Amino acid sequence: MKVTKAVIPAAGLGTRVLPVTKCMPKEMLPIVDKPAIQYIVEEAVQSGITDILIITNRGKSLIEDHFDRVPELEAHLSVGGAEKEETLKEIIDISRLANIYFIRQKETRGLGHAVNCARSFVGNEPFAVLYGDDVIIGDDPACGQLIRAYEEFGKGVLGVKQVAPEMIGRYSSLKVEKLRDNLFTCTDMIEKPSPQEVLSYYSILGRCVLPPEIFDILDQTPPGTGGEIQLTDAMCVLARSQGMTAVDFIGTRYDMGNKLGIMQASVEVALKHPEIGECFRTYLKEVAKRL
Numbered sequence: 134m135k136v137t138k139a140v141i142p143a144a145g146l147g148t149r150v151l152p153v154t155k156c157m158p159k160e161m162l163p164i165v166d167k168p169a170i171q172y173i174v175e176e177a178v179q180s181g182i183t184d185i186l187i188i189t190n191r192g193k194s195l196i197e198d199h200f201d202r203v204p205e206l207e208a209h210l211s212v213g214g215a216e217k218e219e220t221l222k223e224i225i226d227i228s229r230l231a232n233i234y235f236i237r238q239k240e241t242r243g244l245g246h247a248v249n250c251a252r253s254f255v256g257n258e259p260f261a262v263l264y265g266d267d268v269i270i271g272d273d274p275a276c277g278q279l280i281r282a283y284e285e286f287g288k289g290v291l292g293v294k295q296v297a298p299e300m301i302g303r304y305s306s307l308k309v310e311k312l313r314d315n316l317f318t319c320t321d322m323i324e325k326p327s328p329q330e331v332l333s334y335y336s337i338l339g340r341c342v343l344p345p346e347i348f349d350i351l352d353q354t355p356p357g358t359g360g361e362i363q364l365t366d367a368m369c370v371l372a373r374s375q376g377m378t379a380v381d382f383i384g385t386r387y388d389m390g391n392k393l394g395i396m397q398a399s400v401e402v403a404l405k406h407p408e409i410g411e412c413f414r415t416y417l418k419e420v421a422k423r424l
């Protein structure tokens with residue numbers, strides 16, 4: 134079955150990047166001139182997704198506004214002549230990227246709980262999950278790489294990367310066996326492992342494609358690490374019973390949920406930006422001399 138639906142959980146509290154996230158959703162933090170969540174929606178669309186559900190909560194209505202039309206701004210740009218024509222088109226195009234829906238997660242009870250809010254949107258189809266604070270940039274959209282693996286193997290798919298041994302305790306750890314190239318089977322996993330529990334240094338980073346059976350599993354999943362309903366715990370049941378496929382995706386991942394990740398994304402995207410790339414490079418070289 135073709136994967137055409139995606140869920141973007143964006144209802145987290147963003148406590149690692151306070152104080153900016155006190156009133157501002159971290160998904161709206163800019164990477165140069167676009168909010169993080171726009172990169173994620175664009176990746177989904179480039180991967181063949183047509184319908185996207187964004188899970189929000191109180192205080193995240195800026196996300197809805199960003200994907201809406203803005204008549205006053207458009208009217209202003211439309212009298213700006215040729216110079217503003219391109220910007221006008223760019224602004225309108227954001228509202229036409231996909232069919233975008235919103236639902237609120239009424240309590241912040243974890244990523245698994247957030248994904249479970251998508252049950253009626255998803256119905257009985259496989260669907261992609263793109264974490265709202267993980268931006269992945271590359272020529273071949275990461276979500277599309279996972280969808281191709283789903284189409285080939287017919288099992289749930291995890292986007293994975295190896296993480297440094299000293300960092301694995303903050304992520305998940307997967308039991309994997311190589312299939313070919315960057316593809317693996319995954320038969321077990323654990324969220325935030327202690328050193329004795331580490332299964333490998335492969336960890337789920339920001340993307341997965343799940344079968345609809347995940348919802349029944351989530352209904353039965355008790356709170357795990359941090360008292361939250363962990364998506365990893367539900368996917369673990371899936372991995373142990375049916376096996377999953379892991380894709381060591383090609384692309385650079387930026388964690389917009391932590392301060393260093395935000396800076397890395399800004400610097401690297403700015404260096405390649407058509408408008409400011411050259412000037413920024415010169416500036417950065419100057420700064421580097423003083424380091």
Ligand code: UTP
Pocket residue numbers: 142143144145146147148149150188238240241242243244246247264265266267390
């Ligand atoms: P994170 O754990 O990275 O987000 O969840 P967080 O809770 O905002 O992080 P802290 O507070 O800085 O530690 C990964 C993704 O799941 C979403 C987040 O918005 C993020 O995109 N999420 C998390 C939800 O939608 N709901 C939740 O209850 C928790």
